[in-house]
Amino acid sequence: MKSILITGANRGIGLGIVKQLVSNPSSIEFIFAGYRDVNKSKELLDLAKEHSNVIIPIQIDVSDDESCNKAKIEVENKLGNSRGLNCLLNNAGVNKELKFNDINEKDMLDTYKHNVIGPWRVTKTFLPLVEKAVSGERNVLQASIINVSSGMGSVTLAPTMPFFYFDYQCSKAALDMFTVCFAETLAKSNIYITLLHPGWVQTEMGGAQAPLTIEEACKSIVECINSMKNEHYGKLIDATSGSSCAIIPF
Numbered sequence: 001m002k003s004i005l006i007t008g009a010n011r012g013i014g015l016g017i018v019k020q021l022v023s024n025p026s027s028i029e030f031i032f033a034g035y036r037d038v039n040k041s042k043e044l045l046d047l048a049k050e051h052s053n054v055i056i057p058i059q060i061d062v063s064d065d066e067s068c069n070k071a072k073i074e075v076e077n078k079l080g081n082s083r084g085l086n087c088l089l090n091n092a093g094v095n096k097e098l099k100f101n102d103i104n105e106k107d108m109l110d111t112y113k114h115n116v117i118g119p120w121r122v123t124k125t126f127l128p129l130v131e132k133a134v135s136g137e138r139n140v141l142q143a144s145i146i147n148v149s150s151g152m153g154s155v156t157l158a159p160t161m162p163f164f165y166f167d168y169q170c171s172k173a174a175l176d177m178f179t180v181c182f183a184e185t186l187a188k189s190n191i192y193i194t195l196l197h198p199g200w201v202q203t204e205m206g207g208a209q210a211p212l213t214i215e216e217a218c219k220s221i222v223e224c225i226n227s228m229k230n231e232h233y234g235k236l237i238d239a240t241s242g243s244s245c246a247i248i249p250f
């Protein structure tokens with residue numbers, strides 16, 4: 001993989017993946033690291049200064065068309081005419097942690113806007129660049145779109161869960177369905193499309209009680225992405241299994 005765009009890379013899992021990629025010797029040329037707000041992105045922007053030849057910070061708000069279009073032009077200019085984008089990792093997401101009695105239309109729609117419409121908007125915007133990267137057989141490292149979902153969106157597993165965040169779980173189940181439909185629609189394109197569950201991770205969203213540090217989780221995520229094969233296409237992959245790429249039922 002020579003290029004990747006990660007949305008929501010100023011903190012949490014997104015930033016952890018940037019750190020993993022830049023710390024391991026590999027053939028990667030450009031890590032396009034998405035952030036929204038300069039004031040909340042100091043760590044990423046400092047890291048990008050340290051590795052200015054590889055990490056390219058890209059301002060992108062996944063809920064805004066204009067922001068996505070602007071980001072696409074920046075990425076395109078950096079890649080140049082002849083190269084496409086090898087991997088789009090739709091990582092940005094929100095969780096309003098709505099319990100049954102908290103459910104309201106505004107918050108439900110807002111989570112859906114970020115977690116479902118957001119990945120769709122970014123995908124639609126960057127699809128031409130990923131298409132440009134296609135070469136030969138379907139290969140995750142050559143041309144891919146990976147949506148970061150959650151085991152909490154699994155309808156099969158939901159009855160075993162101790163509590164429910166209605167907005168979040170409904171939105172991730174919808175993201176899963178979107179991705180399966182999209183993967184089927186583009187099955188002949190040789191773009192690799194799939195979903196990834198990062199595990200329960202100590203981020204702002206995951207909370208301090210989560211079992212995995214960001215570093216542990218992101219090491220496994222990178223191993224997992226590097227190991228994805230045809231049988232993992234259009235599936236929800238448990239990244240905590242690393243190179244085993246265990247499949248979580250929808």
Ligand SMILES: NC(=O)c1ccc[n+]([C@@H]2O[C@H](COP(=O)([O-])OP(=O)(O)OC[C@H]3O[C@@H](n4cnc5c(N)ncnc54)[C@H](OP(=O)(O)O)[C@@H]3O)[C@@H](O)[C@H]2O)c1
Pocket residue numbers: 007008009010011012013014035036037040060061062063090091092093094114118148149150151197198199200201202203204205206207210
């Ligand atoms: N942590 C876990 O245990 C866990 C488990 C399963 C799945 N996941 C999934 O993993 C992904 C990353 O989660 P995380 O734990 O790293 O969460 P986090 O620490 O809360 O970080 C969320 C990231 O998304 C960005 N973001 C939110 N709305 C955005 C928008 N409109 N445009 C661009 N960026 C936006 C945030 O940017 P700002 O700083 O600008 O807000 C931040 O970079 C999410 O999709 C989440 O659902 C996490």
